[in-house]
Amino acid sequence: MIQLIKFKYKKILTQKKVVKNSFYLYFALLTNQILSLLTVSYLSRMLGIANYGVLATSQVVVSYIQIFMDFGTFLYGSRKIAAMLAVGDSVERIIVAGFWSKAILLLFIFVFLLVFQLSPVLNLVPEPHLEQKLLIALGLCALASAFNPNWIYQGFEKINIITLLDVSNKLVTIIFVFWLVQKPSDVIFPIFISGFSSIILYGAATILIINKNKIKILSVRWQDVFVFLQKSSINLVFQLSTIPYTSAHLFILGTLASPSTVGAFAGAHRIYQYILTLFHPIIQSSYSRVSSLVSVDMQRAKSVVNFSLAILLVFSLTITIVLNIFLPSIINLLLGPQFYESVHILRTLSIAIPFVAASGSLAISWLMPLEKTNWLNVICMLASLIYFPVAISLCMFIGATGIAIAVVIIEAFVTISILTILYRNRLLPFLPK
Numbered sequence: 001m002i003q004l005i006k007f008k009y010k011k012i013l014t015q016k017k018v019v020k021n022s023f024y025l026y027f028a029l030l031t032n033q034i035l036s037l038l039t040v041s042y043l044s045r046m047l048g049i050a051n052y053g054v055l056a057t058s059q060v061v062v063s064y065i066q067i068f069m070d071f072g073t074f075l076y077g078s079r080k081i082a083a084m085l086a087v088g089d090s091v092e093r094i095i096v097a098g099f100w101s102k103a104i105l106l107l108f109i110f111v112f113l114l115v116f117q118l119s120p121v122l123n124l125v126p127e128p129h130l131e132q133k134l135l136i137a138l139g140l141c142a143l144a145s146a147f148n149p150n151w152i153y154q155g156f157e158k159i160n161i162i163t164l165l166d167v168s169n170k171l172v173t174i175i176f177v178f179w180l181v182q183k184p185s186d187v188i189f190p191i192f193i194s195g196f197s198s199i200i201l202y203g204a205a206t207i208l209i210i211n212k213n214k215i216k217i218l219s220v221r222w223q224d225v226f227v228f229l230q231k232s233s234i235n236l237v238f239q240l241s242t243i244p245y246t247s248a249h250l251f252i253l254g255t256l257a258s259p260s261t262v263g264a265f266a267g268a269h270r271i272y273q274y275i276l277t278l279f280h281p282i283i284q285s286s287y288s289r290v291s292s293l294v295s296v297d298m299q300r301a302k303s304v305v306n307f308s309l310a311i312l313l314v315f316s317l318t319i320t321i322v323l324n325i326f327l328p329s330i331i332n333l334l335l336g337p338q339f340y341e342s343v344h345i346l347r348t349l350s351i352a353i354p355f356v357a358a359s360g361s362l363a364i365s366w367l368m369p370l371e372k373t374n375w376l377n378v379i380c381m382l383a384s385l386i387y388f389p390v391a392i393s394l395c396m397f398i399g400a401t402g403i404a405i406a407v408v409i410i411e412a413f414v415t416i417s418i419l420t421i422l423y424r425n426r427l428l429p430f431l432p433k
Helices: 002-070 073-086 092-116 128-147 150-155 159-180 189-212 222-247 249-256 259-277 280-293 298-325 327-334 342-367 373-398 400-424
Strands: none
Touching: 002 092, 002 128, 002 159, 002 189, 002 222, 002 249, 002 259, 002 280, 002 327, 073 092, 073 150, 073 222, 073 280, 092 128, 092 150, 092 222, 128 189, 150 159, 150 189, 150 280, 159 189, 222 373, 222 400, 249 259, 249 373, 249 400, 259 327, 259 342, 259 400, 280 298, 280 342, 298 327, 298 342, 327 342, 342 373, 342 400, 373 400
């Protein structure tokens, strides 16, 4: 009886910590969403639908650079720090290894930008003299990613610091976007502003964490660095394998449809992405908790996963229903009347929202702490292989709506695959072993 009471008490404390961390992340998220929606509304009107499509495509390239610069660090590094703190080990070596790993990755990015000049993307810039500015902006974004210390704060479960960084970054960015972007030819400025702002804030936060924890950043052991890169690369494979069915849509549309169609899909997909980010705080906070619990208390780890999964399913279904009721008004308010085609696209994409919530919770908050990332890699690679022929075929017949249908099909496939593999290995958290 006493053991049961202790377990219930620990379970409540664990869930309270998840709720507290989720609160910080939701504050950052909602603040950032409001500022981002204002930015999108401003840029879609200031740049026009064609140039907005150019900006959206360039931002996809930025996301690729950020994924490479992260190299799975956020998932692996934060999980490793949380697990080591749970058993009282020092985390200095893992932090130093992470920083030097990012330095190596940054060197590769700079070489890539200088040698290849990103010619397929730079050709989308409407004016030749903007090509060099885009190159510099991409380099700034890479440098900012190298300084990003959120993986360390995530491992320490210092979510309040992550919140402060994210909100400050977005606030500074939107101020300068409204100030500097005044005409369609300013299409590159939002990327440049975002990169420069991130460098300043992330650099300050990095210096703070190093000084506070007395990290000897120059005491590097190269064997630790290579091990860090090797372990992180497993998570990188997961991130890369999800790219085709999460962010390659604009490239497919760009080769098969007009710039206006690309812009219409970009507007709808941006709102869809904003909705999906509403799930990140719960997934992110539960990921840290489960990572620290899975090696010491499996039952409490399962309770955290079940708690977050239940909330996400109810939340996602509610959002989907509300979105479809007010969809035309939302598109008109956020994007403007010229984006009327986005209504049908976003209505189709909304079907995928509950699937993404379920798969995200089970994948990141459960399979990754269990170190079953390889299972996810296989599922996501299969999903990517299926996505391309399905998306291209549907796009050729029904345009941007076909891409949206392909997204729904693939997200359903990923969710069902994760549930199946968990069931076959008796690892479903909500079922007895």
